[in-house]
Amino acid sequence: xxxxxxxxxxxxxxxxxxxxxxxxxxxxxxxxxxxxxxxxxxxxxxxxxxxxxxxxxxxxxxxxxxx
Amino acid sequence: xxxxxxxxxxxxxxxxxxxxxxxxxxxxxxxxxxxxxxxxxxxxxxxxxxxxxxxxxxxxxxxxxxxxxxxxxxxxxxxxxxxxxxxxxxxxxxxxxxxxxxxxxxxxxxxxxxxxxxxxxxxxxxxxxxxxxxxxxxxxxxxxxxxxxxxxxxxxxxxxxxxxxxxxxxxxxxxxxxxxxxxxxxxxxxxxxxxxxxxxxxxxxxxxxxxxxxxxxxxxxxxxxxxxxxxxxxxxxxxxxxxxxxxxxxxxxxxxxxxxxxxxxxxxxxxxxxxxxxxxxxxxxxxxxxxxxxxxxxxxxxxxxxxxxxxxxxxxxxxxxxxxxxxxxxxxxxxxxxxxxxxxxxxxxxxxxxxxxxxxxxxxxxxxxxxxxxxxxxxxxxxxxxxxxxxxxxxxxxxxxxxxxxxxxxxxxxxxxxxxxxxxxxxxxxxxxxxxxxxxxxxxxxxxxxxxxxxxxxxxxxxxxxxxxxxxxxxxxxxxxxxxxxxxxxxxxxxxxxxxxxxxxxxxxxxxxxxxxxxxxxxxxxxxxxxxxxxxxxxxxxxxxxxxxx
Numbered sequence: 001x002x003x004x005x006x007x008x009x010x011x012x013x014x015x016x017x018x019x020x021x022x023x024x025x026x027x028x029x030x031x032x033x034x035x036x037x038x039x040x041x042x043x044x045x046x047x048x049x050x051x052x053x054x055x056x057x058x059x060x061x062x063x064x065x066x067x
Numbered sequence: 068x069x070x071x072x073x074x075x076x077x078x079x080x081x082x083x084x085x086x087x088x089x090x091x092x093x094x095x096x097x098x099x100x101x102x103x104x105x106x107x108x109x110x111x112x113x114x115x116x117x118x119x120x121x122x123x124x125x126x127x128x129x130x131x132x133x134x135x136x137x138x139x140x141x142x143x144x145x146x147x148x149x150x151x152x153x154x155x156x157x158x159x160x161x162x163x164x165x166x167x168x169x170x171x172x173x174x175x176x177x178x179x180x181x182x183x184x185x186x187x188x189x190x191x192x193x194x195x196x197x198x199x200x201x202x203x204x205x206x207x208x209x210x211x212x213x214x215x216x217x218x219x220x221x222x223x224x225x226x227x228x229x230x231x232x233x234x235x236x237x238x239x240x241x242x243x244x245x246x247x248x249x250x251x252x253x254x255x256x257x258x259x260x261x262x263x264x265x266x267x268x269x270x271x272x273x274x275x276x277x278x279x280x281x282x283x284x285x286x287x288x289x290x291x292x293x294x295x296x297x298x299x300x301x302x303x304x305x306x307x308x309x310x311x312x313x314x315x316x317x318x319x320x321x322x323x324x325x326x327x328x329x330x331x332x333x334x335x336x337x338x339x340x341x342x343x344x345x346x347x348x349x350x351x352x353x354x355x356x357x358x359x360x361x362x363x364x365x366x367x368x369x370x371x372x373x374x375x376x377x378x379x380x381x382x383x384x385x386x387x388x389x390x391x392x393x394x395x396x397x398x399x400x401x402x403x404x405x406x407x408x409x410x411x412x413x414x415x416x417x418x419x420x421x422x423x424x425x426x427x428x429x430x431x432x433x434x435x436x437x438x439x440x441x442x443x444x445x446x447x448x449x450x451x452x453x454x455x456x457x458x459x460x461x462x463x464x465x466x467x468x469x470x471x472x473x474x475x476x477x478x479x480x481x482x483x484x485x486x487x488x489x490x491x492x493x494x495x496x497x498x499x500x501x502x503x504x505x506x507x508x509x510x511x512x513x514x515x516x517x518x519x520x521x522x523x524x525x526x527x528x529x530x531x532x533x534x535x536x537x538x539x540x541x542x543x544x545x546x547x548x549x550x551x552x553x554x555x556x557x558x559x560x561x562x563x564x565x566x567x568x569x570x571x572x573x574x575x576x577x578x579x580x581x582x583x584x585x586x587x588x589x590x591x592x593x594x595x596x597x598x599x600x601x602x603x604x605x606x607x608x609x610x611x612x613x614x615x616x617x
Contacts, residue, residue: 012422012458039483042520046480049511050503051096055495061094061502063255064103064205067262067326067352 075586076215079379079435080447083371084268084543084585086213087224089356090206090261091231092250092505103205106247108190110207111200113237114230115192131561131568140324141275141337141347155325193562195537195553196226197545206261207231207249212545213268213564213585216446217368219540221360222527226535228358228507233536235508251356252505253313254297256304256498260317262326263356267349267371268341268585273378278349279322279333281382285373285424286332286353287394288417290315291403292457293366295355296474298481298492298501300399307493308399309481311474313355315398321390326352332390340564342583349374353394358505358514360526361471365457368450372428381431383423386410401478403461418462425454471524476517477504547588550597551580558603571604578607 051057076082093110095101137155191201197212209227214220231249239246254260269278294311298304302316310316323331336350351370357363376382387393388408396405397417406414415423429451432438437447453471460468461475469479481497484490490497506512509519517523539549544565551559551567560577561568569578582588593610600606608614 012426012455040487042480042517042522043483043487046500046513046516049513049516050496050499051511054499057096058256058495058498058502060096060099061092061250061255062257063092063094063259063261065259065261065327067090067203067264 077435077437077444079375080432080437080444081368081371081375081450082216082437082444082446083374084213084215085217085220085367085371086211086266087220087227087367088208088210088262088264088266089224089227089251090203090208090263091507092252092255092261093206094248094250095245096248098245101245104202107202107205107207109238109244110231110234110247110249111190111192111202113234113241114200117233117237118192118194131563131566135563136338137336139337141335155327193548193552193559194230195539195549195556196223196535197539197543197549197552198223198227198230199564200227200230207234212539212549213543214540214545215542215586217364217371217450218446218527220367221363222531222535223540224357224363225360225527225532229532229536232507232509248511249507250502250505251358251507252295252502253356254302254304254317256297256299256501258303260302260314260330262314262352263354264326265351265354265367265370267351267374268339269347269349269374270378271339271343271345271347273347275335275347277377277380277382278374280386281377282373283321283332283390284383284385284387284420285370286351287387287390287407288397288420289353289366289369290355290394290398290474291417291421291461292369292454292472293355293357293359293362294398294472294474295357295359295362295505296477296501298497304498307491309401309478309492310398311401312394312398314353315395318353318391318394326350332394341585346585355473356505357473358512359471359473359476359523361453361457361524362473364526365450365453368446369424369428369454372432372447372450373424376424376428376431379431381427383427385420385423387420401474418458421458425451425458429455470522473514476514476523477501480504480513480517541590542586544582544585544588546590547582547593550593554597554601555603555606569603569607571607573604578611580607580610 093103093106095106193199199210201208209230211223211227214223228251235247235249238244253263290312295313297310297313300306300308300310300316318330318332320329320331322333322335323329324335325331326334326336330352332353334350334352337347339346339348341348354366357366373382386409388410393407403416403418406416407420408414429438432447432451436442437444438451440448457468457472461472465475469475481500484497484500500513503511504513509515514523539545548562548567552562558569558571559567560570565581565583567580567582569580571578596606596610600609
């Protein structure tokens with residue numbers, strides 16, 4: 001939030017006019033390959049972190065009731 | 068901030084006395100079938116050992132149950148004890164019998180470390196940061212100290228995750244005990260849910276019916292900004308899919324006293340833990356536990372602002388048709404395009420409904436002056452800015468929202484796996500990603516892996532969260548409670564939200580110091596007292612206006 005403190009929070013209508021970049025909701029082609037690379041790196045890292053035997057681990061996670 | 072001034076906080080915006088409660092999921096992979104209450108007690112015990120190392124004399128204190136009133140209903144009556152579910156009787160200390168204790172602890176360890184003077188196992192601690200750490204049925208629970216604003220709510224809630232982590236590390240280092248994992252989530256996907264609650268202080272003069280009418284549409288849709296995301300549909304997760312909220316499928320009624328069965332959107336438990344004719348404590352049970360700081364901040368900030376609207380009589384006049392079904396429909400629609408039917412016949416999306424609340428809250432805050440970026444209360448402006456930015460992104464730039472909105476961050480990771488490995492929603496690996504998202508160990512927890520790569524936003528820096536593990540907030544009575552525990556731990560025999568009880572050597576009887584005003588006992592009011600006294604006796608004498616040595 002730092003650096004934006006002088007900006008007034010916008011109501012919906014003005015926000016749409018001023019703040020939303022014209023970019024389409026999905027990443028453009030050029031950005032997409034960089035983004036995909038980032039996701040691949042992330043998934044590689046997480047592969048090494050995930051508990052082995054997913055099915056058994058998830059099945060064994062049984063909780064007693066709570067609030 | 069001048070929040071320590073008794074008489075109140077700036078009204079109209081996001082400042083309010085508030086706090087969080089987190090029940091952690093608990094699991095010992097190498098000891099399947101281990102008793103959950105025993106394991107939870109081990110967690111509390113482990114943290115007691117950590118604090119004992121940190122503070123000579125012990126930084127742990129027993130909880131005082133005399134002001135717990137779990138059966139008081141905000142609608143104006145009290146449930147008979149005989150009609151209450153056992154889980155509702157939270158005013159009785161949990162009891163562990165000798166056999167159970169022997170199963171959980173080696174006898175030697177128990178004698179060395181596990182018992183307090185009266186011979187009971189420590190199930191309940193008051194921490195130096197003003198929080199409570201205890202065994203709640205079958206889960207370890209951290210209840211944060213009272214804070215005055217959403218940013219501090221995030222900091223002291225995240226501090227609870229570090230408390231839990233310290234206990235997990237301690238247990239992992241003990242070769243005689245199985246390692247225990249803790250998860251900041253809300254369901255095991257096998258029909259059990261456990262809560263993450265919020266508490267907000269309100270004037271008692273606000274009619275409870277106004278709270279119900281004003282909050283219900285907001286709570287039906289609030290999950291789009293702060294849901295934690297869940298793999299699995301229905302209470303037992305038997306239908307494959309992904310939904311916005313961990314909790315939505317576990318809610319069955321609109322208003323009620325229960326928190327463990329027939330869960331209500333609006334909970335009526337009425338234990339103010341404060342001067343009862345002035346305040347009510349609104350106990351919110353519908354939220355998901357959040358690791359995302361931005362989601363947690365918006366959860367507390369937006370809700371506090373909606374309560375300000377309700378207090379001013381300015382809540383949007385909206386009624387959602389069949390709120391419980393609508394809550395679940397919103398959770399099951401990750402496209403955010405489904406419409407809710409209002410009683411006036413309109414059909415609007417969850418985002419539309421959030422915008423209506425946002426605009427009412429923003430107008431009220433601007434009218435009262437608290438929203439000003441420079442001369443406001445220092446918090447409301449930030450909440451409004453983030454609230455509007457998040458709603459805008461959810462409508463038009465979901466990729467941007469994935470660094471702040473927890474359910475979208477998790478979904479984005481899951482979609483990565485689905486695409487790379489061609490997995491459908493029923494695949495166990497996706498269930499594991501969901502579970503391990505919430506592992507509180509930074510090296511194992513997937514939220515923390517994303518945070519380390521700056522894929523999740525930080526609102527509070529790590530040093531501030533670390534400080535909040537040992538330091539109480541300065542601007543509520545939690546300051547007094549926490550300082551009493553860390554300074555005079557050996558002479559404090561009990562504490563609760565609204566009292567601290569001393570047993571000072573040489574004095575004939577226990578001395579109970581009531582703390583029934585949440586905005587007293589602040590650093591501004593009691594810091595000097597703590598600075599002047601290193602010993603409990605003279606400290607109490609000055610505090611209570613007694614002659615020295617009495």
